[in-house]
Amino acid sequence: MRKRLYTLTLFLLVVALAVGGCVQPEPIVPESAGESAASEAAPAAEAEAAAPETIVPGGVWTRATSADASILNPILSSDSASSDVITMLFPGLINADPFTGAPTSQGAMAESWEVSEDGLVWTFHLRDGVTWSDGEPVDAYDFQYTYQAIASDLVETPRKSNVENIASIEVVDPLTLRVTFSTVKCDGLFDLGLGWLPSHRFAEDFSDIMTSAENEAPSVSAGPFRFQSWTRDDNTVLVRNETYWEGAPYMEGMIYKVIPDPGTRLAQLQSGEVDVIPVQPEQIAAVDADANLKRYRFQDDGYSYIGLNLANPANPQPGRDEAGNLIPQDPHPILSDRAVRLAMAHALDYQTIIDNVYLGQGYPIAANVLPAIEWAHDDTLEPYAYDPELAQQILDEAGWVDSDGDGVREKDGQRLSLSLKTNAGNTTREDLGVLVQDQLNAIGFDIQFEAIDFGTLVDQLLGQTFDMVIIGWTGLGTDPNDDAFWSSRFDTPGSGFNFVSYQNPRVDELLEAGYSVPGCAPEDRAPIYKEIQQIIHDDIPYIFISGGVGNVGYNAKWAGLNPGPWSFYWNVHQWYDTSLQP
Template identity: 45%
Template sequence: YTMKNKLSRLLPALIILMLITVACSPQTIEVTRVVENTIVETVEVEVEGETQTVEVTRVVTEEVVVEPTSAPVNQGGNVVESSFADSSTLNPIISSDQASTDVIVKMFLGLVNLEPFTGRVIGEIAESWETSDDGLVYTFHLRDDITWSDGTQLTANDIAFTYDAINTDSVTSPRRSDFQLVDSWEAIDDFTLELRLKSIDCSIISNLTTGILPAHVYENDPENIAESAENTAPTVASGPFTFVEWIPDDHITLAANPSYFLGKPNVDTWTRKVYADESAELAGFLAGETHTISRGVGPQFVSVIEGQIATGAPMGMRKFFDNGNVFVGLNLADPENPQNGWDDLDEDGKWTEGEPPLEQDPHPVLGDLAVRQAIAYSVDYNGIINQVAFGEGTPTIANVWPSIEWAYNNDIPPYAQDLETAQSILEEAGWVDTDGDGVREKDGQRLTFSLMTNAGNETRENIGVLIKDVLDNIGFEIELEYIEFGTVVQNLLGQTYDAVIIGFGGGAPEPDDSSQFSFKNDEVGAGFNFVSYHNEQVESNLAEGKGIAGCVESERAPFYMDNQSLMHDDIPYIWLYTELENGVWSSNLQEYDPNTWDLWHNIQDWHLSP
C-alpha cells in the first residue's frame, strides 16, 4: 500500500469537494463577447506628389466585457415598525407630538426639509429659492413634478393655503409662532411662492418644514380644518405613502403612493404597531413581529440588542446623538388658572404686535425661584445618565443643544447634586417642616407638586422615581403620574400640570427657541412655551439673535450664549441630558439608514429580502 495508492484514492474526493465548494460559493463570472465595429479614419496620402486627406473605412473586431444587469430589488410586503405611543392627529399643522409627526412625515411633504446627513435646510417641494438684498423677501421656486395622490397638481396655492390655516384662529396651530415676523405670503403663480418678512428672521427657513395641506380637499377654506375627518383619516397625500387605516392604540397602516415624485416605494405598506411599553416593544421585535423599532430601543435594552448581534442574530443597530435634550419642565404659572402670556388688548385671542407680557399668577410652589434652585441642586445628573440611561447620553447644560456648536455656551458651570446646598436654600427661603410630618411648608403651602410623564416610556418613568426619592428625602412631597402620551400633551399645552419629564428633539440646527421661551408663544392650548416663562433680557436676545443682517453665526452667537446663562439661573427647565439614540432593524429590512436628522429619508428605497 504505497503513497501513490493513497493519492489515487484521495484525488477524486478532493475534486468532488472542490466542485461542491465552487457550486455553493458566490461566483464572479466575467462574460465576454466578440463585436464588430466600423471605424472611419481620416488619413493623409500623397497622390502625384500632392498631399491629400481622405477617409478610410475599416471593420475591426474586439472582445468586450458584458456587464451583468443588477438583480431587481424585491417588491411588495408590509414593513412593520413599532412604538409605545400612539398618534393624536394626522394633520401636520395641528400636530405637537413626535408620535404623530413620525406618521405625518410619510404622507405630507414640506416646502423644505433637513438634509439627512448634515441637518442643513434643503428644498423638498421647493426646488430653489433666493433672498432679496435686504433679507426681507424670499422667493421659492417649486418643483412641477409633485402631485397629490388623487392626481391633482401640488401648487403654490396649497402652500399659501397651509400658511393661511396655521394663522387661522379656529385651527389653534402650535406652528403659529413660526410666522410672527412674516408679513405676507403669496402664490405668484402655480410654481412660485413669495414670502415677505416684517424684519429679518434668520430662523424662518428652518421653520418651513411643516407638511403642506391639500387646499382642494378643504375647499380652499381653513375654517373647514378644525373639525375635519381629514385630521384622523387623510384622503390624499403628497409623500411616499397614503393613509389606509388607524385603529387607536393598536396600529396605523399606510400604503405605497404610486404618485410619489421620487418613485413608488418598494414595499406595499408601512404599519406602525403600538405596544404598551418599551419592554413589550422589544419582545415584539425579538419575536419577529416587527422589522424595526420606530425610535430605537430604550437605553436599558441596548446591551440586549448588542448581545444578540454578537451571537449572530440577524439584526443591526446604529447609534447617534439626538439633536435635542431630555428635561423636567416646571410650570411657573398657576395651573388652576391657565392664561396666555400677553395682555390681549384687542381681545382677538392671539398675540398682536404691541401687546405687552402679562404678569400671571405664579405657581404656588414652582413659582418660587428658591424651590427651583433646590430641585436643580438635588437631581443626581450622573446617576440618571449612568443608572437610568445606562450611559447612553451626555450631559447638557441649558437650552441650546450641544450639536449647535457655534451657539453652545461651554463656559456655564453645570448644576451638580449638592443636597446640603439644596436644603440650605429651602431653609433660607422659609420652607421648613414645622409639624414634623416630613414635608416642608411655607405660609400654609406644603412643598408638594405632581410630576408627570408618558406611561410606557420606562426611561422617563425611572427618572421620575429617582427624582421623587431624592426630593422626598429633603422635605418635598412628589406625586408621580404616568399617563397616556396624548393626555400628557393635552395637559402640557393646556398648562394644567405642575411638572413634566419630556424631551425635544429632531429639529433643525438653529438656536432660536422663541417658540419655547418667548411670552408671545405662551398660548394656552397651542403654544410651546407651556412653562409660562418670561425674562425681558431673554426676549430681547431672541429678537436680536435672529435679526442679524446676513445671519452671520459669529454675530448671532453672543445673544444665544447669554440666554443660556440667564435660563441656567432662572431654571424654567431642569436640563438632564442629550440622548444617544439608536436605530434597530432586522436584517431582512434592506436599505434602512437611520441617522440624527432623518430616520426615514430613503423610505422609498426600503425593501424586504425574500
C-alpha cells in the same frame, strides 16, 4: 426640522392604550405593482452593500409605535405619532438634511431658492412634474393654500407661530413661489417646512379644514406612500405610492402598529412581528445580542428636563394681554421661589441618572442650546453640581425648615409638597421619577410622583395646571432660536409651549434680537444666545437632566437603509427586503 416643526411628542410621550387580539393588517397591493414600478427607484444607500441589479419588490415594513395618531392633517397635528404618518403622505417645501440638519432641497418640493439682500424676500423654485396620487399637480398654490389656512380664523391650529412673521405669499407661477417676511427672521426658513395640504380636496375658504374627512382618511398623497386604513388604537396602514416622484418604494406598504408596552415591542421585534422599535436603554443589550437585528445610535436634537411651573396652577393666565403687555403672573406658592428651584437643581445626581437610568445613553447639559450648535452653544456654563448638603443649606437660609420633625419642610404654613408627573409607559421616565422623588424627599421635600396617560398629561401641560413634569423636547434643529419655550408671547394656557409660564423681559428682548440680526451672521448672533443661556441657567425654569441619545432597533433583513440623526426614513423608497431577493 426646526422648532416650528417639533411635535408635542415631548420626547416621545406615550399613551397607555390596550391592544389585544387584533389580526395583523396587510396593505392592499396596487394593481400596477411589480418589478417595473419599483425598478425606477434610485440606487440603494451607500451605507449598505450594493443592491442587486434587479430588485424584487415586496414586503411590508411594520413600525411599532407607542401611541396612536390623533389626526392626519399636517397643519392640525401636534403629536409625534401623527407626524410619523403625515411625513409619508404630504410633501414639504424644504427638508432637513438627514446628516447635518441643515435646510435642504433633498426630497423636498423646492428645487432651489434665493433670498433678497435685506433677508426679507425668499423666492423658491419648485420641482416640475410632481403630482398628487390622483394626478393633480403639486404646485405653489398648494403651499399658498396651506399657509393661508393656518392664518385663517376658521382654523384652530398649533402652527399659528409658523405664519406670524409672514407678510405675504405670492404665487409667481405654478412653479415659483415668493414669500416675504415682515421682519428679518434668521430661522424663518424653518417656519416653511410643514406638509402641504392638497388644496383641491378642501374648500377654498378653509371652512371645512377642521371637519373634513381628509383629516382621518387622506384621499391623495404626494409622498412615498398612500393612506389605506386607520383602526383607532390599533394600526394605520399605508400602501406604496406608484406615482411618487422619487420612484415608487420597493416595499408594498408600511404599517404603524400601536404597542404601548416597551417589553412587548421588543418581543415583537425579536419575533419578526414588527420591523423597527425605539430601543430603551435597558433593551440595548438584547438588541445587540440578536444576529437578526441591527441598532442605530445617534445624538438626537433634544433633551430631557424637569419643567417647573412658575405660576399658580390653580389660576393659569396668559403671559401677555391683547396689546402685547406683560401680565404679572399669580406666582406658584412654592416653585416661584428661586431658592427652592436652586436647591432642587443641586439635590439631583445627574451622572447617576445618566449612568443608571439612561444606562449611559445621554450626556449632561447646563442650558437650552445643545453642543451640536457649536457656534451658539456656551460651553463655559456648567451643570449644577450634585451637592445635597448645599441644597439643604439653601432651603434653610430661605426659611424652608422642618419645624415639626415630620421630615417635610415648610414656610409660612406652606408645606414643601409638590406633584411630579410624567407619561405612563416610558419606563426610563418612570424610573427617573422614582429617583427624583427619593433624592428630593431626602432633603425635606414631599414629592408625589405619578405616571399618567398621554392625553391627561398633555391637557395638564398645555393647560398649565401641573407643578412639575419630567418630559423633553425633540426636533430642535440647527438654529438656536427656541423662543416658543421661553418667550412670554407663547405663555398661552391651552396651547402655548411656554407652559412653565416663564417670564423674563430681558430674555424676551434677546430672543427677538437673536433672530432679527441684520445679515444673520453666526458670529453676530452668538453673543445673544449665550446671554440667553446664562439667564435661563440662572433662573432655573427647567432642571436640565440630559442631552438626548436615541437608539433604533430594526430587522436586519431590510437593506438600503442609510439613517441619519435628523431622519431615519429619508430614503425609505430605496429600502428592500433581502429575503425576497434571488
